[in-house]
Amino acid sequence: QQPVQSPQAVILREGEDAVINCSSSKALYSVHWYRQKHGEAPVFLMILLKGGEQKGHEKISASFNEKKQQSSLYLTASQLSYSGTYFCGTEGGSQGNLIFGKGTKLSVKP
Amino acid sequence: NAGVMQNPRHLVRRRGQEARLRCSPMKGHSHVYWYRQLPEEGLKFMVYLQKENIIDESGMPKERFSAEFPKEGPSILRIQQVVRGDSAAYFCASSRNPGPGLHEQFFGPGTRLTVL
Numbered sequence: 001q002q003p004v005q006s007p008q009a010v011i012l013r014e015g016e017d018a019v020i021n022c023s024s025s026k027a028l029y030s031v032h033w034y035r036q037k038h039g040e041a042p043v044f045l046m047i048l049l050k051g052g053e054q055k056g057h058e059k060i061s062a063s064f065n066e067k068k069q070q071s072s073l074y075l076t077a078s079q080l081s082y083s084g085t086y087f088c089g090t091e092g093g094s095q096g097n098l099i100f101g102k103g104t105k106l107s108v109k110p
Numbered sequence: 111n112a113g114v115m116q117n118p119r120h121l122v123r124r125r126g127q128e129a130r131l132r133c134s135p136m137k138g139h140s141h142v143y144w145y146r147q148l149p150e151e152g153l154k155f156m157v158y159l160q161k162e163n164i165i166d167e168s169g170m171p172k173e174r175f176s177a178e179f180p181k182e183g184p185s186i187l188r189i190q191q192v193v194r195g196d197s198a199a200y201f202c203a204s205s206r207n208p209g210p211g212l213h214e215q216f217f218g219p220g221t222r223l224t225v226l
Contacts, residue, residue, distance in 0.1 A: 002152075032214065041201060041217040042153065087152060097143055097166055098215065100153040 005101035022088030031071040114218035135204030
């Protein structure tokens with residue numbers, strides 16, 4: 001039931017765009033996106049709800065395709081500060097806990 | 111407004127000892143989640159608690175691990191008779207009230223447990 005993220009890793013030059021995908025084999029009610037820098041705690045980015053709108057803040061946005069049970073995270077005009085590992089989380093067996101994907105490691109180079 | 115607090119930040123134990131990890135949720139949050147993260151891996155759900163109740167412990171090993179969230183005080187994750195394989199980062203997260211319109215979880219800084 002763990003969601004599958006792709007790609008596993010991506011290297012960008014500053015200013016380039018990236019898309020990170022998250023897919024699940026089970027029906028999804030919500031998808032959460034987090035970013036974690038090395039040695040730090042995951043930081044919440046956004047939550048997408050079934051039937052909800054595409055979300056975004058600054059140059060990071062996400063979409064949620066309920067039929068395909070997929071979510072995508074879009075990073076445009078990437079900045080050095082975007083480097084980190086991005087995790088998507090989907091609801092687990094009980095309301096509340098999240099099942100996280102293995103993460104996508106993003107490296108932005110100058 | 112303080113975030114989720116965890117202590118200690120680093121904990122070293124010898125095999126066979128006990129480890130106690132503490133988590134104080136954000137103000138106004140009554141739901142706590144514990145996750146374990148091995149190096150270069152994702153977060154694995156362990157247990158979900160409300161005050162004085164364990165809601166879901168499906169991710170927690172059946173032996174040696176226990177968790178509580180008392181009416182007063184922090185949530186505690188307890189690992190008895192630690193083994194080297196328990197070495198990991200343990201993150202606690204809290205939320206206001208999950209359910210339809212699931213609220214975001216805010217993570218603490220983690221406790222890095224090293225078992226010698």
